[in-house]
Amino acid sequence: MNAPIKIILFLFISLGLASCASGPAVMKLNPDEAELLFARGEYQKADALFLDMAQQMRPYKRTPLLLRAAAAEASMKNLAAAKQTLQGLQINYAKTDQRLLLRLAQAHIALTKRQIDQVLKLLDAPPPVGSNHFYLADYYDLRADAFTLSGNRIETARELIKRERYLDDAALIHANQEDIWQALAMLTEQALMQLRTDPPPNVLSGWMDLVRIAKTYQLRPAMLRQAVQQWQHTYPHHPADRQIIESLLNRQQQDVSLPKQIALLLPFSSKFAKAAEAIRDGFLGAYYARRIKNRQSIHIYDVTNNDVTAIYQRAIAEGAGFVVGPLDKTAIARIATHHPLPVPTLALNYSLNDNIPANLYQFGLSPEEEARQVAERTWFDGYVNAVTLVPAGPWGSRVVQAFSQRWREIGGKIVNQETYNPANKDFSRPIQRLLNIDQSKRRYRSLSSLLNRKLKYTPRRRQDIDFVFIAAYPRQARQIRPQLKFYRASSVPVYGTSHVFTGNLNPARDRDMDGLIFGDMPWVLTDSRHPRSLRSKIEPQISRAGHSLQRLYALGIDAYDIIPALNTLKKYPYERFDGETGSLSLDLKQQIHRQLTWVKFVNGRPVRIDQGI
Incomplete structure (x- = not known):
């Protein structure tokens, strides 16, 4: 190729490249x-x-x-x-x-x-x-x-451990390890020990041992430190984040709140007197059973809505370093107007969602919270279309509103809602309306009238129902479940709150509720108590109020037991406290939440349906 042609080709290619370079980015x-x-x-x-x-x-x-x-x-x-x-x-x-x-x-x-x-x-x-x-x-x-x-926590942790091998972002690794911790923290110390099958240095076994150690010595920082150091020798190459290990090693005794004097504020002279007695008895039962070596005193005050502020201030003036109570929502709102509260205060109900004083914690047995957990449970169980059956009145309205709001938030649909009169013994009419049996009957009567002759007829219920949510106490629930079966809804799952169960085993009477699923606390479920449960230890000393209002008695126990754990739960949100009322956690609003244990009536007995493995 001669020189002029080479020059022309060079210029052509150069111009082409320049043209490409100046095109759109x-x-x-x-x-x-x-x-x-x-x-x-x-x-x-x-x-x-x-x-x-x-x-x-x-x-x-x-x-x-x-x-x-x-x-x-x-x-x-x-x-x-x-x-x-x-x-x-x-x-x-x-x-x-x-x-x-x-x-x-x-x-x-x-x-x-x-x-x-x-x-x-x-x-x-x-x-x-x-x-x-x-x-x-x-x-x-x-x-x-x-x-x-x-509900298989062990396998959740196992898969997350495998996932971590393919993560190279530090923040993702830390979040993944917190997820591992939270999955295993839902298990009791006993389960963590029994389900650990592989010896060290297995990574999953290492996590299970570490979570078990944190639970066992949660309120004893010195022993926790020794146990974690021993764990490090046993699992020298475990991938647990240094932040998690150091958070365990660096816990101090001052993190464990042990007030010398506690004031217990309850409404003994009100319509809530029986509830107050049960909570008090549970609180004192825990105090005497777990009494710390340091001297600690409990001062009990009778409060009403009108005098709660004055008595609260008096309790502090008399030396209270920690206040438990009040129980009534209005009373809680009144003491919360003082910002900041002079001492840490554990209210025994949920009253505030906004403008919460820094020193105020809220803990209770909220039926609304239970209803929200039913919504989440049924969603996890794969259902979409719900019908609800609740008693007429304020209690039923609050429960169904909490359920419905949460159910719709997570994507569920409510296809029908009915109320019943809790004083009745027969709930067939609201159940027929709930299942559209009444419409089926009307269609039959209309067609028979039109043809002027009797027709062979079987009532049909609506077919778009995935499950029934009921709010009921035992007397009503024992009637509702069989009547649902009678009206051809025997195959439809039924969920309820803990109120369907008395807390005392009675297979003969509760057999009618077979198949009903509900969430409850370990205190009343014999096969779900954690290893440090007080039930067997103080059973002979449980008061009459404690036997008749078992769940409130358990609330009293946890109200005392959780006091030294509050700082830890606040500082490390991924941690939980195993209580008599459930697995407890603390949210950013300083509200304590209970994780319910899910059971189903089988032969009249509540049988656990999640073994947590």
């Missing part, structure tokens, strides 16, 4: 950025980024990005968008990464629908060797979520 493709957002739970941002990158790719290269976008959309509970994104995708089944991403997207959709078995079926086969570490982390996270929904 192309966004740099970085799938890892979107994957990191996905792993952090920022699904909307991840989805937008996956879709933007897919638009810049040639059609045959878009599939992996669109599969991840569909997974993000499902995680946002936008199933319509996820299915639309998947529609028409050309999956190259010869490529192992595309097969894995399809399984992950489908599993995210199944998880959003709470189809636990489907999630585990899709993810039964292990992921291909050499898969992207983000995909592997998502694979194990999905399995962990499925086991969480099924």
Whole structure:
């Protein structure tokens, strides 16, 4: 090629390159950025980024990005968008990464629908060797979520441990380890010991031992430190975050609040006198059973709404370093007007959601909180369409409102609601209305009249019901459950609050409630008590009020026992306190929440349905 031609070609190529360089800017493709957002739970941002990158790719290269976008959309509970994104995708089944991403997207959709078995079926086969570490982390996270929904805490922790191998972001690793801790913290010390099958240095066994140690010595910092140091020798290479280990090693005795004088404020001269007596007896039962070596005194005050502020101030003037009570919501609101409260105060009810004084904690046996937990439980059990049956009156209204609000928040639908008169013995009419049996009868009568002859007829209930939520005490629940069966709803699950159970075993009378599912506290469930439960120790000393109002007696015990744990629960939100009323945690508003134990009536006895393993 001669020189002039070479020069012309050189100029042509140079001009072409310059032209390309001055064209529109192309966004740099970085799938890892979107994957990191996905792993952090920022699904909307991840989805937008996956879709933007897919638009810049040639059609045959878009599939992996669109599969991840569909997974993000499902995680946002936008199933319509996820299915639309998947529609028409050309999956190259010869490529192992595309097969894995399809399984992950489908599993995210199944998880959003709470189809636990489907999630585990899709993810039964292990992921291909050499898969992207983000995909592997998502694979194990999905399995962990499925086991969480099924109540299998051990398997949740096992999958999260596997997930951690594929995380390289420090914040994600720390959050993952807190999730491991929270899963195992739902188990009792006894369960953690019995279910640990592999010897050191097994990582899961190490976590189980560490959580058990933290529970056992939660209120004894010096012994906790020694036990953790011994654990470090046993598990020298365990991956537990240094922050978690140091938080255990650095706990001080001053973190354990041991007030010298406690004031107990209860309404003994009001309509709540019986409740006050049961709480007082439980509180004193715990005090005498667990009496600390240092001298500690309990001063008991009778309060009403009118004089609560004056008595509260008097108790502090007389030396109280900690106040337990009052019980009434109005009384709690009155003492809460003093900002800040002069001493830590544990109110025995939930009165405030806003403007809460720094020193005020709230703890109680709220039927509304139980109703919200029923909503969450039924959602986890995979149901969507609910009907509710509650007593007419303020109590039933509060319970059904709490249930309905939470049920709708998490995506459930209420297809019918009815009330009943709790004074009646026959609840057939509201049950027929609830199940639309009355409409079925009206259709029959109308058709018989139209044809002017008798027809062979079987009443039909509505078919769009997934479960029935009832609010009832034992007398009503023993009638409602059989009548639901009579009206052809025997196959429909029935859920209730702890109020359906007296707390005393009576198989002959409670057999009518067989199949009914409810949540209750360990104190009244004989096979669910934690190892340090006081029940067997103080059974002979339980007062008459304690026997008749068992749950309030247990509240009194926990109101005393939790005092030294409050600072720890406040400082380390992932920790729990195993109480007589349930597994207790403290939220950012300093409200104590109980995790109920779920049981089902079988042959008239409440039988635990989650063994926690």
